[in-house]
Amino acid sequence: MSSKPSSSYxxxxxxxxxxxxxxxxxxxxxxxxxxxxxxLSTRGRWLGVPVILITTVIGTSVFASLSSVEISSGAKIVVGTLSAIAAVLSSLQTFFKYSERSEKHRATAARYGAIRRKLEILYAEHTETAEKHYLDTLREELDRISDESPHVPVSVFERIQKNIFYTGEAQTVRQS
Incomplete structure (x- = not known):
């Protein structure tokens, strides 16, 4: 007979x-x-800002090439390389959809915040006398949010739980 690990739950x-x-x-x-x-917002900026800077340099060099001043082939190669890098970064930005995914997480967090406040009121005021129908409604709302929410990696949940454990509340999480 093998012994199963005990669960603290x-x-x-x-x-x-x-x-x-x-x-x-x-x-x-x-x-x-x-x-x-x-x-995700930070990752989006890490891709977006270089694209802006590189395309600005490329745009400036295009205007410079329109003048009568001769541009060296080395400068043309640099501009071509920068153009390719900007295209790759822009494609990655489109592929990963950081801003769209960030907004979905932000909206989900706000929904969890709304139900959290309802639960805080219920816990503080009259938990024992709450009607079963109201509890069922809250459970259904939690289930719906969970079903519709984007994935959060385990590492993020673990970091949040560690912050809560050490501080009593995850104060390091910015809610901007």
């Missing part, structure tokens, strides 16, 4: 514990999605 024993578990899950999901939104 204990299902909620009562309605108050259930609401607290949902509240924690909503908080972690909200923070993880804000973190992903910030991460």
């Amino acid at each position: 204990q299902p909620p024993a009562n309605q108050r514990e259930l609401v607290l578990a949902w509240l924690r899950r909503a908080r972690e999901s909200q923070m993880a999605h804000y973190e992903m939104a910030n991460l």
Whole structure:
């Protein structure tokens, strides 16, 4: 007979514990999605800013080539190379859709934030007397958000949980 590893998970024993578990899950999901939104936004800028700078240089060199001044073949090669780099970076930016994905995570985080506030009110005021219908509605809303939300890597969730553990709240996550 092999022994199974024990799990520290204990299902909620009562309605108050259930609401607290949902509240924690909503908080972690909200923070993880804000973190992903910030991460993807940063990645988008890392691709977007060089494209802007390179295309500006290329545009300036095109105007310079229209003048009567002769341009060396070395300069033409540099401009051609920069043009190819800008095209590749722009293609990567389009392929990865960082800004679109960032906005989806930001919207999902806001939805988790809205339900988190409902759960906080419920937990603070009258958890034990909450109607089953209201709890069912909240559960369905949490399920819907979870089903419709974009993927968050495990590493991001782990980082959020570590921040919550060490600080009591993930204060390092920017919610901009």
